[in-house]
Amino acid sequence: MYDVVIAGAGIVGAACAYECAREGLKVAVLERDFIGAGATAAGMGHVVVMDDSEAQFALTRYSQQLWQELASELPDDCEYVQTGTLWVAADEEEMSEVRRKHQFYSQRKVPSEILDARSLDAAEPQLRTGLAGALFVKEDAVVYPPCVARYLLERARDLGARVLMGRQVIRLDDEGAGFDDGTVMKGAVMVNAAGAHAASVHPDLPIVPRKGHLLITERYPGFVRHQLIELGYLKSAHKSAADSVAFNIQPRKTGQLLIGSSRQYAVDSPEIDRSILSRMLARATQYIPTLAGLSSLRVWTGLRAATPDNLPLIGRCPGYRYVFAAAGHEGLGITTSLATARLLIDELMSRSPAISPEPYSVQRNTAVHG
Amino acid sequence: MTGIEREVVIVGAGPAGISAACVVAETGRSALLIDDNPSPGGQIWREQDRHGSDWQASHWLRRMHLYRVDVMSGATVIDGDPGRRAIVCETANSVSTIRYKKLILATGARELFLPFPGWTLPNVMGAGGLQALVKSGMPISGKRVVVAGSGPLLLAVGAYLKGQGARVLAIAEQASWSRLARFGLGLPKQPYKLAETWQLKRALFRVPYRAGAWVEAALGGTVLERVRLRVSHRYWEAPCDYLAVGYGLVPNIELAVSLGCQLSGGCVQVDSMQQTSVPDILCAGETTGIGGVELALMEGRIAGFSAIGDRLNAQWLFSDRERFRRFARRLQKAFTLREELRHLPSEETLVCRCEDVSYRRIAPMSGWRAAKLHTRCGMGPCQGRVCGPAAEFLFGWNCQSARPPVFPARIDSLIEHVDK
Numbered sequence A: 001m002y003d004v005v006i007a008g009a010g011i012v013g014a015a016c017a018y019e020c021a022r023e024g025l026k027v028a029v030l031e032r033d034f035i036g037a038g039a040t041a042a043g044m045g046h047v048v049v050m051d052d053s054e055a056q057f058a059l060t061r062y063s064q065q066l067w068q069e070l071a072s073e074l075p076d077d078c079e080y081v082q083t084g085t086l087w088v089a090a091d092e093e094e095m096s097e098v099r100r101k102h103q104f105y106s107q108r109k110v111p112s113e114i115l116d117a118r119s120l121d122a123a124e125p126q127l128r129t130g131l132a133g134a135l136f137v138k139e140d141a142v143v144y145p146p147c148v149a150r151y152l153l154e155r156a157r158d159l160g161a162r163v164l165m166g167r168q169v170i171r172l173d174d175e176g177a178g179f180d181d182g183t184v185m186k187g188a189v190m191v192n193a194a195g196a197h198a199a200s201v202h203p204d205l206p207i208v209p210r211k212g213h214l215l216i217t218e219r220y221p222g223f224v225r226h227q228l229i230e231l232g233y234l235k236s237a238h239k240s241a242a243d244s245v246a247f248n249i250q251p252r253k254t255g256q257l258l259i260g261s262s263r264q265y266a267v268d269s270p271e272i273d274r275s276i277l278s279r280m281l282a283r284a285t286q287y288i289p290t291l292a293g294l295s296s297l298r299v300w301t302g303l304r305a306a307t308p309d310n311l312p313l314i315g316r317c318p319g320y321r322y323v324f325a326a327a328g329h330e331g332l333g334i335t336t337s338l339a340t341a342r343l344l345i346d347e348l349m350s351r352s353p354a355i356s357p358e359p360y361s362v363q364r365n366t367a368v369h370g
Numbered sequence B: 001m002t003g004i005e006r007e008v009v010i011v012g013a014g015p016a017g018i019s020a021a022c023v024v025a026e027t028g029r030s031a032l033l034i035d036d037n038p039s040p041g042g043q044i045w046r047e048q049d050r051h052g053s054d055w056q057a058s059h060w061l062r063r064m065h066l067y068r069v070d071v072m073s074g075a076t077v078i079d080g081d082p083g084r085r086a087i088v089c090e091t092a093n094s095v096s097t098i099r100y101k102k103l104i105l106a107t108g109a110r111e112l113f114l115p116f117p118g119w120t121l122p123n124v125m126g127a128g129g130l131q132a133l134v135k136s137g138m139p140i141s142g143k144r145v146v147v148a149g150s151g152p153l154l155l156a157v158g159a160y161l162k163g164q165g166a167r168v169l170a171i172a173e174q175a176s177w178s179r180l181a182r183f184g185l186g187l188p189k190q191p192y193k194l195a196e197t198w199q200l201k202r203a204l205f206r207v208p209y210r211a212g213a214w215v216e217a218a219l220g221g222t223v224l225e226r227v228r229l230r231v232s233h234r235y236w237e238a239p240c241d242y243l244a245v246g247y248g249l250v251p252n253i254e255l256a257v258s259l260g261c262q263l264s265g266g267c268v269q270v271d272s273m274q275q276t277s278v279p280d281i282l283c284a285g286e287t288t289g290i291g292g293v294e295l296a297l298m299e300g301r302i303a304g305f306s307a308i309g310d311r312l313n314a315q316w317l318f319s320d321r322e323r324f325r326r327f328a329r330r331l332q333k334a335f336t337l338r339e340e341l342r343h344l345p346s347e348e349t350l351v352c353r354c355e356d357v358s359y360r361r362i363a364p365m366s367g368w369r370a371a372k373l374h375t376r377c378g379m380g381p382c383q384g385r386v387c388g389p390a391a392e393f394l395f396g397w398n399c400q401s402a403r404p405p406v407f408p409a410r411i412d413s414l415i416e417h418v419d420k
């Protein structure tokens, strides 16, 4: 019998396992594949503060601060670098968004700075000329998520946690985690951290996959220095139900460039969609024309676990006493994994959390969406 | 950006691709032969051979010119879309979408490298790799060379290097004498039965051929100085300038897999007409199974006839193809890699050269994807082309993963969507 049985060894399951083990709880992690095999391997690893809503801001900011604490102990292969983010404004309309964001962040003590066209050009010479400016958000960072997940689980293991690979959970209920051979691993508390597949364990969870494409290049050290994202991102990516692409590029510690991003709804096949890939890359070359000549190594896809309001589901599942969810992190689960784990452990230990857990409660989604 | 359309498009201008293209072009149909090398010929018929003594090479290359096969050299097929019957092809300064009615994949094979201590030292090379370097002008005369690994290629390479004036100190074949003999390929201490099949007997006169022998380590400070062989239970060590190692061939299946073709036993699966599991895509040559030039030529011709719907002519060649396939299967069995080779790497031996990943870091992983994600093994420019097959042999993993682009490609080539 375990205190906590966690289904899924992505970054969220790993962070939860670590927090629980630190509290002295007896933890088992069940993973059907291997550590970080899901979205955690596919994602970009941008640790970013976002402001689509107050709730999103609170969670991302809290988590980012936890990342800053963790950073000093992360091994090299986790590739934590505080690159900062440049939210690139193409025109005056987007510049007003820069100013709005700047004000929003300043009021909430997030260090940021407005760059005009000239200073943007100096900061990122590869960007095309004629852009209006950017908002530089300084504390955003970049990590390599699969190695972070592995590190967190190693730490949890040092504290006595068991990590079992190749174990597919077919059911989580108040008894424990059930497998297809009929056996059950018993736990006092069960946590569904199965990412985009969380709903296959709990069909009531309002989670649908949202597919994304990424491309990695060969090494071009110094080509860009910050994570660069177009401001149109907010309009296109989060706020419509149509397939969309946006300019989003990330410098890796290796000197490679990771280029995104795309969003497609209700597609869960891993195949590369050539036409959306083409659109995504064309979009990127509109911002950085010289990208066209760089050599790409590989393209892949990943599934974001999307919820109706784009906020994760953290906390007890309605209809159960001992089953909890830590899933539905859409495109921000690397960023928000650490805060998710804190909110979960605070709820388990009946402590008052650092931020209000209400907006992420599983209840709110099921209430809204039936 | 350009749009091209041809009745039959052939990828790979080795023996299989050339013979397929000739068959198609001889009937007056439009055939386009695409290859990433500077000139057609594939792995063995490089440019130099056109005027050389290899009658087969000159025969086929002449036919190719005579029937005006359209050749696109220096062009890499990086992606495709079977639904639209199109492939995307990149050259040094352009990208084009090429549409086909029938596509023949004849992408050949590459050498299998297995890691051993010292294999990353300068002057340790692939057997075929060293041969190619010498063919393109690297002086080898008077140099001491050890050729090692497995398979008939070692003999071809040894003979070629000797012909170019190299002092071939030994050819070390990992398969044992008894194994070779069991499959009718050699008599004790006399590899010439095997050599005969490759018409190399004279060329290899006086080159010591050691069966049941393999490289334990390449030794040297900054460059190769000595090589240590294991010959059954004894060691043999000698100073040398070059070590050429190849453990056989691995089919280049990446393009076929990314187009959705099914595999069987690590090779592209085809029916008797060389048709793959994907409509209108055929496959011929080493990509369907390692079998040598004769088989590649035969499969290429059958694929050519098949592509133009000439069943009858294709069927004429079935029995010859079967004969070569039987021989190929025998070779495959005779040269099965021995267990000891799995234990050659030391903890610190690099398995992935692109990303400098050692055996020690890879060995504990649960599989290839886990190894890639957690150690970066196979994530470099070669995308696991070298270390993937090695890991497959060392750890028994399935290391196939096909993601576009098939080869590193310029970003603008991926923007050129096949839809256009």
Ligand SMILES: Cc1cc2nc3c(=O)[nH]c(=O)nc-3n(C[C@H](O)[C@H](O)[C@H](O)COP(=O)(O)OP(=O)(O)OC[C@H]3O[C@@H](n4cnc5c(N)ncnc54)[C@H](O)[C@@H]3O)c2cc1C
Residues within 6 Å of the ligand: A007, A008, A009, A010, A011, A012, A013, A014, A030, A031, A032, A033, A034, A035, A036, A037, A038, A039, A040, A041, A042, A043, A044, A045, A046, A047, A048, A167, A168, A169, A170, A193, A194, A195, A196, A197, A198, A201, A211, A212, A213, A214, A260, A301, A302, A303, A304, A305, A326, A327, A328, A329, A330, A331, A332, A333, A334, A335, A336
């Ligand atoms: C293209 C793309 C780009 C992204 N970029 C960013 C970014 O820049 N910043 C950011 O913060 N986030 C980003 N994300 C989102 C982020 O990757 C995810 O939110 C995060 O990885 C979610 O982690 P997870 O642990 O919840 O899910 P996963 O990593 O998917 O982990 C779930 C695990 O559960 C296992 N599992 C599933 N079902 C079962 C079962 N039944 N039994 C046992 N195990 C099971 C899976 O194998 C998997 O390992 C991106 C996502 C994508 C797709």
Ligand SMILES: Cc1cc2nc3c(=O)[nH]c(=O)nc-3n(C[C@H](O)[C@H](O)[C@H](O)COP(=O)(O)OP(=O)(O)OC[C@H]3O[C@@H](n4cnc5c(N)ncnc54)[C@H](O)[C@@H]3O)c2cc1C
Residues within 6 Å of the ligand: B011, B012, B013, B014, B015, B016, B017, B034, B035, B036, B037, B041, B042, B043, B044, B075, B076, B077, B078, B106, B107, B108, B109, B110, B111, B127, B128, B129, B131, B153, B156, B157, B249, B252, B255, B284, B285, B286, B287, B291, B292, B293, B296, B406
């Ligand atoms: C390194 C090496 C050396 C060899 N030396 C000898 C020898 O000395 N004697 C001997 O008898 N046999 C030798 N062989 C074996 C011999 O090459 C084969 O039996 C024969 O060439 C097979 O013919 P093929 O047409 O199937 O493939 P190949 O001759 O391999 O031709 C395939 C061609 O396709 C090209 N290609 C692959 N993918 C793409 C793509 N995506 N886009 C464009 N072009 C592509 C390749 O570059 C190559 O030119 C050697 C093999 C190798 C790998």
